[in-house]
Amino acid sequence: MTALLMLAVFALCAVLMVRRILPALLAIPVMAIVLCAVAGVPFARLGAVFSGGVTVLAPAYAAVIFGALLGRVTIDTGIARAIVNLTAEYGGENPLLFALVLCAVTAVLFVSLSGLGAIVMVGSIVLPTMLAVGVPRRLTGPLFLMAFALGFTFNIANWTFYTTFFGVTEGRLLPFALALAAIDAIALLAFAIVGFARERDYATWREARRDEDAEVLDLESDRGGRVPAIAMVVPLLPMPLYFFFHLDAVTAFSVSAVLAAAIVRPRAIVQTLVGAAIRGIEDVAPAVLLFMGIGMLLVAVKEPAMHAALAPIAGDWIARPTAFVLVFGLLSPLVLYRGPLNPFGVGIAFFAALIGAHAIAPVLLVAGVMALVAVQNVCDPTNTANVWVANQTGDRTERMMLVTLPYQYVVAILAALLAVSLHIASAAPLPSAPFPPGLLAPASAAHRIVVDDDGTRFGRIAAATVAARLTHAGFQVARRHAVPERRDCSAKPYAAYLYVRRQRFPLLEGVNLDIGLRLEDCGGWVVREWHDHAIEPHPRAALVRRLALQGVRRLLAWRARHPRRAHILFAHGLSLPANLRPTYYFALFKTVDGYMRVYVRAGGPAWAAGMRTGEIVDKIDGRWWWDYGTFQSEARSYDGKAHSFQVRVGNGTRQIQLLAPVLPKEVEALLRE
Structure with missing residues (x-):
């Protein structure tokens, strides 16, 4: 019943976002809190979900902010315009070839740039340049969006989100990303060739009809003078810094921004960086707020009550090849109009549920999300970038969706097939059983305990007392030395290990004698530890035995309070975590x-x-x-x-x-x- 109510919440939020009654910036945080309430998360934990969600993805939105800083510096200093102008100068007179070269430049720029502001600035240069050399008007917008999506495959700020939210590493994701980029590039090339063959209405750039249009086209870079050739390399600098020198995204963007300002405007470096920082934050403020909402969902699904409620929804069915290709390939159009698979809408709740339930290997899930993003970035009419591009080219977002969707749909299907066929998750497969070989003790070791001591006289006396009392309680006890963590449990003759230790602390009142019992499973994982102590001027064996018996009573009381955990420990040799969350031990x-x-x-x-x-x-x-x-x-x-x-x-x-x-x-x- 709880799972059905949660699905209803998903559906309601999706409808509110699709009908634009509630923006994603508000819908996702509201969804996180409402889902917690439906799942039965304690009211006292809701504050932790809210505040924890705001900061959990801080590395991701910090990368977005500093990426916007670099984007603004690149635009304001004239570097972006210089790159496009250089391309135009050597692009030749073939409109198709020239369009492809500009698409390549756009893709490279958006490896580092992010945010609507960067799209507006780069588009304000690239789109009129395409039209000026004879690229068909109805192709300019789709080509620009496809080039943007191609570069976004390697966008550093976005990769920071992947590594933070999904817990994957760049190295494991890079082979798939390279293959996806190749598929995207082929789709772009095919669209351009087919489009040029069909289109004959070569159009010129429309005149700016509003003051704000004129302001957009009148870039500050026009007043910046000549740009040194070396500065044109700066937008590419974050790539080697991040992927090869393993600097974090914030550092890579910061170094590149400072270097760009120092090269182009050395006398106004402070003013350039401050102005770029302020305007950059304005550009990506919606994305930052969206990341905070996504973070709330991520924190919410880690709550035990949420994890239990989502289990029926987020089963391991998604990891099956046919189901994976169905969801992330064949059903990829469900990302459109802020649909149920949209990673920047209600879909993030579904992905967070899959992460929380460990239903699919994280790297395979990221591959699926990247396949969906390939459709969403290019085709979704509700994207602010698509709306702006359509307005600037005199096109309609729905028409751009219809002409690009067949190509991006094929990209998503091929990407999903690629993720499965290349066994992206082969380095982290889902287990056929919930435990690896050697995790559990053999059946012959059930209810057998090794009682060890620290080698001291009082330690041996305490261990002998403990062993006798446990034998009386029904355990089969062996008194010997063992090191459980040295080898796995597959051939262990015992299910649990109990280490008995004495400690002495001289005090003014006498000697503080401490007898400690540390209970471990057959692999050496600590279950619980108990200590009993007493102060006497001259501790004797009788005191040692009394303290040891107190420790055994604590152990047996723990067994009575936690019968399920105790049974699995003493019968199978495994210590389960109290929170029952997935663990690597x-x-x-x-x-x-x-x-x-x-x-x-x-x-x-x-x-x-x-x-x-x-x-x-x-x-x-x-x-x-x-x-x-x-x-x-x-x-x-x-x-x-x-x-x-x-x-x-x-x-x-x-x-x-x-x-x-x-x-x-x-x-x-x-x-x-």
Whole structure:
């Protein structure tokens, strides 16, 4: 019933956006809060969903803001016009060839540029230039939009969103993006050739009929003088900085913007950058607000109540090849008019649900979204960019949609087929079972516990007391030394491991004696730890036994309070997380020597990927861990995403790519008593 109500909320928000009653900027945050209420998320958590959503995608919209800064600098300094003029000068007299060259320039520019302001500025140069050399009027708008979409495939600000929202790395996505760009380029070429063969109404640029049109065409760059040739390379600079030198998007855009201003306007560099920053923020303000709303949805679907409610909707059916091609290829026109698959509308809720349910590998989901965006960027009549282009060329958005949709529809279908055929998700497949081999102890190890000690006299006395009491409670206990994290559980003779330790702290009143019990599963993953202590001038064995028995009572009380988790631990050797969220069973922690090290549960997904306890981690997802910060790096241990790592091995390094996580809910369902 809850799932049906949530689908009704999806449908209502979609209708409100399609009919333009409620803009996406408001509809998506409202959807996040209403879905939480329907799913039964506690009222006290709604504030966390709202505030957390505002900041969770901060890296993405920060990249958009600084990308807009570079875009404004590129336009205001005259660099963009100089590039187009240079192209026009050497473009020759063949309108088709000239149009394709301008499309290539446009695509390259929009790898770095973003926002409606950049589209207006670049379009104000490219569109009249196309018409002036004889490109058919009804082709200029569609060609410009297709070129924009081609460059948007590699748009750095957009890729920052992909890596932040979906948790994928640039390296894993790049092969698919290159292939998608090739398909897009072929579609653009085919459209141009067919269009030139059919169109004969060569038109000139319409005169500006309004003062604001004249203002748009009268670019500031006209007053900027000559642009040094070296400055024309600056719009391309963020690409190598981001993709090859692995600088973050904000740094890449900032360096490029400062360099552009310094080369073209060295005496007015401060004024140029300040003016570009202010106008750039104005250009992308709607996109920033949209990212905040999307962030609220992302935070909302991570709530346990939302996760449970969305499970029937976001099943693993989407990962099947036929279903994937159907949704992201054949049904791709559903992105139009802010439809249910629109990534910048109600569709983002569907994608967030898939992420929260781990129903599909993140990199495969991003590939599907990129296929949809190929249709949405070019064809959607509700795009502000499409409306502006149609107005400037005297065309209609609906006509541009009809002439471009057949080409972009084929692009989406081929992209979906490509994602499946190239096995984009082969590095992170969905598991056929919710646990990898070696995760669980064999059946013969059920209810067997190893009780170990720290080697001290009191430690041995406490361990013997604990072992005797657990035997009386029905467990099969072995007293011996073991290191559970050294090998997986496939051949372990025990399901749980209990480490007993004594600690002494001299005080003025006497000696504070502490007896601690640390319960671990068969792979060395800590379940719980209990400590009991007492102060005596001269602690004796009787006190040790009393404290040890108190610890056992705490352990047995935990078993009574958590019967399901205790059963899976003692019968199958696995510690399930209390929140039942997907997990890779590893933890990152910074040691006193300043290194980031890892603790790995033997037999878990991180272990299966090749990660081992004690290894030094240098990079996470291709970036130095200190770029994220200590807390943010350590938090990536628990977000359930398939991160990649660079770890040290001797004098060299090796790469580790996480595969599929353990899905605790499915494990719990399979291991019923």
